[in-house]
Amino acid sequence: MNKFFPLTPRYRLDDESPWLKGIDPTRNxxxxxxxxxxxxxxxxxxxxxxxxxxxxNIQKFQALESGAHIKIERALESCYICCISQNCYxxxxxxxxLLVCHTFDKETLESLLMTSHPDWKCTPKDVELGQ
Structure with a gap:
């Protein structure tokens, strides 16, 4: 049996193209x-x-195995994080x-999820994003 091998480009913290515009105060x-x-x-x-x-929630994310997912529920919308394969989400x-899948490596997605910490504050330049 062949293992699943994704060919989709992933967002990484060390990407050459700047993909992260910011994270607003409501953690979008x-x-x-x-x-x-x-x-x-x-x-x-x-x-x-x-x-x-x-x-x-961080432990649930870290424990995801290929094919498993978790749901992020918000007041107005929700999304799914799906583990595609090792180090690809x-x-x-x-x-x-339209439904779109954005792919990330584990380190990058975990870094984004860390902003859910109750003490996290967005940068001053990102405050306007959510308005």
Whole structure:
């Protein structure tokens, strides 16, 4: 049996093209799709109310195995994080009414999820993103 081998480009922290526009105060991730500044998607980020909930969600993410997923639920929308294979995760959300999968390596997606920590504050330049 052949192992699944994804060929989709992934967003990485060390990408040459700047794909992360910012993270707003409500923890939405604003990304330039494939580094294209004219195509900006907003991905609902994880929001928690306590350190224990933060730890539980990070541990759930870290325990994901190929084919498994977790759901991020927000008041107005939700999205899924799916483990495609080792070190490759897809975040499913809508862009212009169409379901789109954005792929990330584990380190990058984990870094984004870390912004759900109750003490996290966005940068001053990103405050305007959510308005």
């Amino acid at each position: 991730y604003w990304i330039h799709i494939n580094g294209e500044k004219t195509l900006t998607a907003v991905i609902p980020g994880l929001v928690v109310s306590s350190i224990d909930e933060f730890k539980q 897809a975040v499913e959300c809508y862009f212009n009414g």
